[in-house]
Amino acid sequence: MAMSLGVLGPAGTHSEAAAAYLKRQTGEDYKLVLFADIFDCLQAVENGEVDSALVPVENSLEGAINITLDTLARSEGLTVWRELIWPVHNQLLARRRGEIKRIYSHAQPISQCRDFLLQHYPQAELIKVASTARAAEIVAEAPADSGSAAIATARAGELLGLVPIATEIQDSAANCTRFFQVGRQALSFLPKEKLLVICQIDGQKAGALFEVLKEFAQRGINMTRIESRPARTELGAYIFFFDLEYSDSPQLEEALSAVEKKSIWLRNLGTFPVLTVN
Numbered sequence: 328m329a330m331s332l333g334v335l336g337p338a339g340t341h342s343e344a345a346a347a348y349l350k351r352q353t354g355e356d357y358k359l360v361l362f363a364d365i366f367d368c369l370q371a372v373e374n375g376e377v378d379s380a381l382v383p384v385e386n387s388l389e390g391a392i393n394i395t396l397d398t399l400a401r402s403e404g405l406t407v408w409r410e411l412i413w414p415v416h417n418q419l420l421a422r423r424r425g426e427i428k429r430i431y432s433h434a435q436p437i438s439q440c441r442d443f444l445l446q447h448y449p450q451a452e453l454i455k456v457a458s459t460a461r462a463a464e465i466v467a468e469a470p471a472d473s474g475s476a477a478i479a480t481a482r483a484g485e486l487l488g489l490v491p492i493a494t495e496i497q498d499s500a501a502n503c504t505r506f507f508q509v510g511r512q513a514l515s516f517l518p519k520e521k522l523l524v525i526c527q528i529d530g531q532k533a534g535a536l537f538e539v540l541k542e543f544a545q546r547g548i549n550m551t552r553i554e555s556r557p558a559r560t561e562l563g564a565y566i567f568f569f570d571l572e573y574s575d576s577p578q579l580e581e582a583l584s585a586v587e588k589k590s591i592w593l594r595n596l597g598t599f600p601v602l603t604v605n
């Protein structure tokens with residue numbers, strides 16, 4: 328029976344394209360369920376409404392997707408199943424060629440295309456909406472002479488009959504976004520390449536972060552990313568996200584229990600393999 332996979336919709340988002348790839352690559356039979364925002368996607372996994380979700384976590388040009396990090400930090404019982412590194416190609420789409428007065432998109436692609444926009448459309452009003460495909464829908468629904476355009480995927484343009492005004496407009500050809508497939512129970516049969524650990528450290532104490540990093544460093548555990556987000560309790564309280572390379576060694580277990588002792592709380596979101604697009 329097909330498993331349900333939540334993604335940011337409507338049809339034509341980068342997330343939907345990444346999910347279609349995940350489905351082909353893993354050979355797993357997923358039924359895609361589209362959500363209006365990333366928070367709803369993750370909530371649906373937590374509630375058991377869908378089996379898993381594929382959500383963006385970090386972009387190579389713009390960094391963290393905060394809503395994903397914040398929701399993962401506050402969730403109970405979510406685990407990371409897989410990481411997917413997805414190349415992101417942005418197009419400028421409109422109903423027809425002509426003067427462009429306003430450009431709609433998701434906040435991330437607007438930032439990913441900052442140089443292009445400054446160079447070609449410095450006067451255009453930039454309007455952030457829930458997803459690139461939603462931006463394309465708004466443009467498709469507007470009158471043809473409204474001067475509206477969207478930064479979205481080529482597929483969104485095809486689905487909605489928009490024409491490409493400019494293609495590959497991201498500021499780097501290597502633009503890519505890391506996605507996490509997130510589920511509830513851990514999938515122990517998957518290869519273990521990395522793990523995600525989230526913890527809150529007492530920021531009042533001098534050297535508190537150093538003390539935590541030392542536990543990983545002195546056991547030779549490679550950290551591939553560190554990110555911090557506000558703990559949302561008071562100014563100056565932070566949560567840290569550590570992506571670590573997995574090793575089947577007692578050192579990793581020792582480091583995690585040492586870090587847990589030095590943390591206010593620690594959550595291990597599990598081990599996962601990394602998929603890249605060839």
Ligand SMILES: O=C(O)C(=O)C[C@]1(C(=O)O)C=C[C@@H](O)C=C1
Nearest residue numbers: 340341342383433435458459504
């Ligand atoms: O709006 C979309 O198309 C999405 O899938 C969201 C999103 C994001 O949140 O970063 C996903 C990948 C790309 O970086 C651009 C946008």
